Amino acid sequence: xxxxxxxxxxxxxxxxxxxxxxxxxxxxxxxxxxxxxxxxxxxxxxxxxxxxxxxxxxxxxxxxxxxxxxxxxxxxxxxxxxxxxxxxxxxxxxxxxxxxxxxxxxxxxxxxxxxxxxxxxxxxxxxxxxxxxxxxxxxxxxxxxxxxxxxxxxxxxxxxxxxxxxxxxxxxxxxxxxxxxxxxxxxxxxxxxxxxxxxxxxxxxxxxxxxxxxxxxxxxxxxxxxxxxxxxxxxxxxxxxxxxxxxxxxxxxxxxxxxxxxxxxxxxxxxxxxxxxxxxxxxxxxx
Ligand SMILES: [Zn+2]
Numbered sequence: 001x002x003x004x005x006x007x008x009x010x011x012x013x014x015x016x017x018x019x020x021x022x023x024x025x026x027x028x029x030x031x032x033x034x035x036x037x038x039x040x041x042x043x044x045x046x047x048x049x050x051x052x053x054x055x056x057x058x059x060x061x062x063x064x065x066x067x068x069x070x071x072x073x074x075x076x077x078x079x080x081x082x083x084x085x086x087x088x089x090x091x092x093x094x095x096x097x098x099x100x101x102x103x104x105x106x107x108x109x110x111x112x113x114x115x116x117x118x119x120x121x122x123x124x125x126x127x128x129x130x131x132x133x134x135x136x137x138x139x140x141x142x143x144x145x146x147x148x149x150x151x152x153x154x155x156x157x158x159x160x161x162x163x164x165x166x167x168x169x170x171x172x173x174x175x176x177x178x179x180x181x182x183x184x185x186x187x188x189x190x191x192x193x194x195x196x197x198x199x200x201x202x203x204x205x206x207x208x209x210x211x212x213x214x215x216x217x218x219x220x221x222x223x224x225x226x227x228x229x230x231x232x233x234x235x236x237x238x239x240x241x242x243x244x245x246x247x248x249x250x251x252x253x254x255x256x257x258x259x260x261x262x263x264x265x266x267x268x269x270x271x272x273x274x275x276x277x278x279x280x281x282x283x284x285x286x287x
Pocket of ligand 1: 175178
């Protein structure tokens with residue numbers, strides 16, 4: 001299935017590429033329609049968010065970091081591979097959809113675009129500490145940047161052998177959801193609640209993740225005209241495949257879930273697909 005997104009508008013998106021790889025590599029080509037299920041990898045797909053793994057991020061070996069100036073040549077980055085082009089198109093669409101949503105609700109001046117760092121070379125310095133490709137895609141609130149190692153897409157293709165472009169857009173839209181949570185102040189509220197209730201830390205983290213899934217659905221729901229019927233199924237499969245219950249095979253007790261069960265994640269996406277972000281807001285309404 002192909003989502004028919006418009007090509008990104010030059011100068012409308014914030015992209016860069018850090019790390020040792022310079023311009024991101026990665027094979028061109030798409031994934032066909034099909035199932036998307038690989039538990040362990042799927043877990044990385046939706047990332048270990050910095051908020052959740054701050055300690056882990058900081059403990060990353062210095063040697064894995066790669067520094068050097070980031071490449072900010074939008075054309076070079078966005079045309080370096082089919083995946084990069086797709087990510088740039090997705091980012092532009094997400095920016096437009098969310099800017100309009102904020103505008104419609106009277107919060108236009110609150111909206112800020114995130115940066116997308118399509119880093120290469122395995123390691124990257126972020127505003128949240130050192131990151132590396134084993135962490136999967138993640139969002140750093142401190143520098144409002146979504147980090148995706150482009151080799152991740154290769155792994156996704158090689159190991160999954162299937163998935164469809166909507167699954168990849170969904171990954172980006174989920175991380176973008178964390179950006180929305182940051183600029184609306186929801187992240188900060190959850191963080192405070194976690195500090196006040198350490199025993200509910202994981203439970204609150206699950207709500208954050210489910211809301212990001214829901215926001216991903218909102219973006220898709222507001223762009224339904226660009227989506228083919230099978231796309232939504234791909235997203236639903238992806239959401240279901242990466243629930244904590246499936247991934248851990250029942251070995252981890254429910255209190256230790258950090259991303260929600262398969263059923264919860266599918267439900268969150270479905271809720272978002274109705275196209276009203278205010279329905280997602282209720283997910284973290286813990287007051
Ligand atoms: Zn997340």
